Amino acid sequence: MTFAQVAFYVLAAAALVSALGVVVVRNVVYSALLLILTLSLTGLVYLFLYADFLALVQILIYGGTVSVLLLFALMLTRPDQYHVRAHAHWPLGLAAAIVVFAVLAYQAVATDWLGGHTPVLERASPAAIGELLFGPWAVPFEIASMVLLVALLGALILARRSEGES
Amino acid sequence: MIPLEHFLLLSAALFAIGIYGLLARRNAVLVLISIELLLNAVAINLVAFATYLDPGRIAGVILAIFVITIAAAELGLGLAIVLRVYRLRSSVNVDEVDALRW
Numbered sequence: 001m002t003f004a005q006v007a008f009y010v011l012a013a014a015a016l017v018s019a020l021g022v023v024v025v026r027n028v029v030y031s032a033l034l035l036i037l038t039l040s041l042t043g044l045v046y047l048f049l050y051a052d053f054l055a056l057v058q059i060l061i062y063g064g065t066v067s068v069l070l071l072f073a074l075m076l077t078r079p080d081q082y083h084v085r086a087h088a089h090w091p092l093g094l095a096a097a098i099v100v101f102a103v104l105a106y107q108a109v110a111t112d113w114l115g116g117h118t119p120v121l122e123r124a125s126p127a128a129i130g131e132l133l134f135g136p137w138a139v140p141f142e143i144a145s146m147v148l149l150v151a152l153l154g155a156l157i158l159a160r161r162s163e164g165e166s
Numbered sequence: 167m168i169p170l171e172h173f174l175l176l177s178a179a180l181f182a183i184g185i186y187g188l189l190a191r192r193n194a195v196l197v198l199i200s201i202e203l204l205l206n207a208v209a210i211n212l213v214a215f216a217t218y219l220d221p222g223r224i225a226g227v228i229l230a231i232f233v234i235t236i237a238a239a240e241l242g243l244g245l246a247i248v249l250r251v252y253r254l255r256s257s258v259n260v261d262e263v264d265a266l267r268w
Contacts, residue, residue: 004168005168008168008172009172012172012176015176015180016176016179016180016183019179019180019183019184019203020183022183022187022199022200022203023183023184023186023187023190023191023196023200023203028193028195028196031196031199032195032199035199035202035203038180038203038206039202039206042180042206042210045173045176045210046210046213048168048173049173049213049214049217050217051213051217051224051226051227051230053227054213054227054230054231057231057234058234061234061238062202065238066202066238066241069241069242069245070195070199070241070245073195073245073248073249074195076249076252077195077248077249077252077258087189087190087191087192087261089189089190090189090190092189093185093186093187093188093189093190094186094190096185096186096189097182097183097185097186097189098182100178100181100182100185101178101179101181101182104174104177104178104181104182105174105175105178105179108171108174108175108178109171109175113170113171113218113219114170114218114219118167119217119218119219119221120221121167121217121218121221122217122221122222122224124217124224124227128224129224129227129228129231132224132225132228133228133231137228140232144232144235144236147235147236147239148235148238148239150239151239151240151242151243152239152242154243154246155242155243155245155246156246158243158246158247158249158250159246159249159250161253
């Protein structure tokens with residue numbers, strides 16, 4: 001095995017363990033911090049797909065902004081001493097997760113994706129991404145910016161205290 | 167080179183873990199966190215398919231950027247709604263917010 005392969009499997013295992021931690025630990029703050037770790041690790045996984053710009057974006061957005069957002073939300077909602085119990089029906093959730101994984105994993109392994117030939121992987125350079133985003137993808141890009149603006153305003157209005165509210 | 171299937175398996179496992187968190191957690195903030203896991207698993211799938219099956223055209227990376235954008239918007243709005251619910255009910259447990267249930 002080459003160094004890249006070893007690094008990928010170590011990274012993937014670490015991401016899966018911390019993702020399990022996200023859904024299992026009792027302390028909500030640990031859960032949020034583990035989510036940041038998981039998303040940063042999967043950001044590093046993008047490096048193995050030759051998408052270095054995306055890796056950077058992922059770590060920047062999730063490590064930098066989503067973490068702050070989540071920790072603020074947890075602080076403001078004060079769940080009972082920050083410790084939570086699982087739902088009473090958690091075995092059903094586990095069964096659903098196992099079924100979903102079985103179907104997806106079977107399809108992933110059983111399908112002959114590449115048809116025998118090995119692809120030549122190419123790097124997704126930031127320049128190429130920029131040209132695509134502002135060329136053929138310009139309309140979705142503008143719509144996404146509108147979505148962000150509307151979400152921002154909506155969040156502001158929803159979270160604002162209205163008059164007469166303590 | 168790492169086989170495409172291993173990326174797909176990683177993403178399937180992350181997706182399953184997210185499904186479990188979505189169904190088993192009672193705290194609404196943790197439900198939103200699980201949704202982030204789901205969206206992230208989907209983004210890995212998109213990038214892996216685009217890189218292996220359609221090299222040169224980087225549509226998967228563009229789609230993943232849109233997924234991250236929408237995830238951020240969804241998380242912001244979701245957390246605002248959770249804050250609102252907490253102010254009304256003094257609780258963020260999803261099974262206690264059942265006014266629309268019959």
